[in-house]
Amino acid sequence: MIPVAFDYQSPSSIEEALALLTEAGDEGKIMAGGQSLIPVLKLRLAAPEMVIDLGKIDSLRGISEDGDALVIGAMTPHHEVAGNPLVAQHAALIAKATQTVADPQVRHRGTFGGALVHADPAGDLPAPALALDAGFVIVGPGGSRTVPASDFFVDLFTTAVGEDEILTQVRIPKKTGWGTDYQKFTRVKQQWSIVGVAAAIRVEDGKIAEARIGLTNMGSVPIRATTVEQALVGCALEEGAIAQATASAGDGTNPPSDINGDADYRRHLASVLTKRAVLAAGAA
Amino acid sequence: MELSHRFVVPAALDVAWAAFNDPEGIAPCFPGATLTSVDGDTFTGSVKIKLGPISMLYNGTGRFVERDEAAHRAVIEAKGKDKRGNGTAGATVVAQLTPDGTGTAVEVSTDLSITGKPAQFGRGVIQDVSDKLLGQFVECIAQKLGPDSAVEPVEEAGAALAPEPDSAVSTSVAAAAGAAADQSMPEHESAEASSAGRHTGPTAEPAELNLLSTVLPVLARRYALPVAVVIVVVVVVWIWVKR
Numbered sequence: 029m030i031p032v033a034f035d036y037q038s039p040s041s042i043e044e045a046l047a048l049l050t051e052a053g054d055e056g057k058i059m060a061g062g063q064s065l066i067p068v069l070k071l072r073l074a075a076p077e078m079v080i081d082l083g084k085i086d087s088l089r090g091i092s093e094d095g096d097a098l099v100i101g102a103m104t105p106h107h108e109v110a111g112n113p114l115v116a117q118h119a120a121l122i123a124k125a126t127q128t129v130a131d132p133q134v135r136h137r138g139t140f141g142g143a144l145v146h147a148d149p150a151g152d153l154p155a156p157a158l159a160l161d162a163g164f165v166i167v168g169p170g171g172s173r174t175v176p177a178s179d180f181f182v183d184l185f186t187t188a189v190g191e192d193e194i195l196t197q198v199r200i201p202k203k204t205g206w207g208t209d210y211q212k213f214t215r216v217k218q219q220w221s222i223v224g225v226a227a228a229i230r231v232e233d234g235k236i237a238e239a240r241i242g243l244t245n246m247g248s249v250p251i252r253a254t255t256v257e258q259a260l261v262g263c264a265l266e267e268g269a270i271a272q273a274t275a276s277a278g279d280g281t282n283p284p285s286d287i288n289g290d291a292d293y294r295r296h297l298a299s300v301l302t303k304r305a306v307l308a309a310g311a312a
Numbered sequence: 313m314e315l316s317h318r319f320v321v322p323a324a325l326d327v328a329w330a331a332f333n334d335p336e337g338i339a340p341c342f343p344g345a346t347l348t349s350v351d352g353d354t355f356t357g358s359v360k361i362k363l364g365p366i367s368m369l370y371n372g373t374g375r376f377v378e379r380d381e382a383a384h385r386a387v388i389e390a391k392g393k394d395k396r397g398n399g400t401a402g403a404t405v406v407a408q409l410t411p412d413g414t415g416t417a418v419e420v421s422t423d424l425s426i427t428g429k430p431a432q433f434g435r436g437v438i439q440d441v442s443d444k445l446l447g448q449f450v451e452c453i454a455q456k457l458g459p460d461s462a463v464e465p466v467e468e469a470g471a472a473l474a475p476e477p478d479s480a481v482s483t484s485v486a487a488a489a490g491a492a493a494d495q496s497m498p499e500h501e502s503a504e505a506s507s508a509g510r511h512t513g514p515t516a517e518p519a520e521l522n523l524l525s526t527v528l529p530v531l532a533r534r535y536a537l538p539v540a541v542v543i544v545v546v547v548v549v550w551i552w553v554k555r
Contacts, residue, residue: 057365068365146364185364 031066032075038084042167042196045080050169050192052078058194059083060103060142063134088141088196091115097163097199102141107132109140119200120312121208121228125156128212128224141195144180147187147249149284150220152212154181155250159226159242162200168193181249203240206230209308211301212244215288221245222288223297225277227305229260236263239306241274246281246298253277256302265310270303277302316421319450320412323457328416329384329409331457341452353379384409 039045049056057076059065060083068074082088088103091112098118100109109115110126129135129143129152143153144164158177165174166189175188182188189195208228212221224244230237239260241253259273278295285291321328331337335355339347347357353376358369372392379386391402408419 065365074365148364 029070029072031069032072034069034076035078036081037078038081040084042085042087042194045082045085045194046167046169046192048078048080049194052076052080054191056080058145060145061105061134061138063130063138063142064146064148082194093118093202094199096202098202100140100198100200102139102145102195102197104140106130106135106138106140106143110135118202118204119160120206121156121160121203121210121226122153122200124208125152125210125212125224125226128152128210128221131218141198144198145187145189145195147181147183147185148220149184149248149250150222150224150245152210152221152224152244155224155242155244156210156226157198157200157242158250158252159228159240160200160203161240162198164188164195165197165199166190166193167196172196174199178252184248203228203230206238207309207312209305209312211305211308213297213301223283223294223301225298225301225305227302227309229306229309231265231310234264236260236265236306236310241277241302241305243277243281243298243302246278246283246294251281253298253302255279260306265307267303267307270306270310274302274306275299314421314423316419318417318419320415320417321450321454321457322415324414325384325409325411325416328418328457329381331453332386332407332409332418333379337456338453341456342449353377 037048039048045058049058055077057065057074057079059079059081062081065074065079069076069079082103085103087101089101089105089108091101091104091109091114092099093114098114100115100122106126106129110123112123115123126135126140130138140153143151144157147154158181160177162177162180163174164177164180164187165172167173168190169192180188187195206228207230208226210227211225213223214221221244223246226240226242226244228240230239239257241256241260243251243253253276256274256277259276260270263269263273276299278298281295281298283291283294283298285294289297323331335347335350339345339357345357347355349356354373355375356371356373358371370392372390374388374390377387377389386407388405388407389402390405402424404423406421410417410419
């Protein structure tokens, strides 16, 4: 299908982009990589009068270190994130989850920040970002603010980024040396996650000293499995103990029921995948 | 596709019945809804809904095909058409009010049909979204019907934007829907919804898009309709998710 006609703007600075966004008001839409927005436009599920492409704002791209944080520019494409040595070293969970996103074409066009702002409940990046306590740097007419991941994901496709704001970068506290894994369960390749589990653990003397577990597609927003995180502390890296600690991963969640599986099936998947993710993270 | 919802409002049967038969009073409770006219049993309106990249404006008409005062049962038919001709949507909504303790139980069943390009969808997401939008709607209704009774404000993050606090009613709705979901969701939804509502003033702007037109008007009247609209939205979302 052909989208409804719109005005296309490609500002070269964040200030310019914010000005355009303010000017367009309700009729403006920010485009990052366009891998979700373009299909929506083509289906005519949205018809903004102005599309503001952030692709020419160089300052929004790139990966760097800032003290204890790894800083990923919102417009950094997935393939850069997935192959970046700093990410591999300090936030390997992000790299592993990113590698599961869609297909190579999408990973070259789609962006890290775009996927997070899009906040698809089945998207693979929100849960790892939540598990790692990422901070989201958002700029708007009123200046800049940093929103913790726990407040960033508001609802289906809805984040803390306001209508007149732009996500500029994501700050991820370094987890150097942690074991990590992302388990994405699908029936066919490149499907959206039926359920996904992000795990990061710190092992000391053969036992888990700290654990972070994020669940994908187990609700409208990513979920931290805090009970499991606590239960894992002190666990030896052996299947029996980990299976016991992760058995409750799906408890209290309200996942969707659809053609791919009902809610009970997803809750079961969550515990199975959490066990696998923790075991794989321990072996990593 | 058939959907059903049940909730309890903290008002006597007669009061609730009257409220549900007052489109002007009810319409503002549905996020993004604007009632443009009411003529006897027929009404027209629009609903604007924003959800992530999706932004829709539905225009349509609704009609009370049955309004049984004695049985407290109403049947509404609504239909709409996408402005750009991409499809149509129709809904038949049956609302049944019955006494429930000191309040009134409202049961709504909706039969929704959608044609046109976006006619492929599943039910999971639809139910999810419709439950949420309905939750907001019910909170708002509860406020109107029993501001001091069953409505107990809970922590309200988006107070500035969201006039409707969490209420006992919404809790029961959530429970009925089996929604164990986290508490913050409805609140944020409310904030989002009421901001959507502001965008939809009478003077309002240019439509953004529409897919299926709809049921909106309907929602104005009864909550049933809102549900239908929600459903439409959900459908759209679903389609989009499955793209």
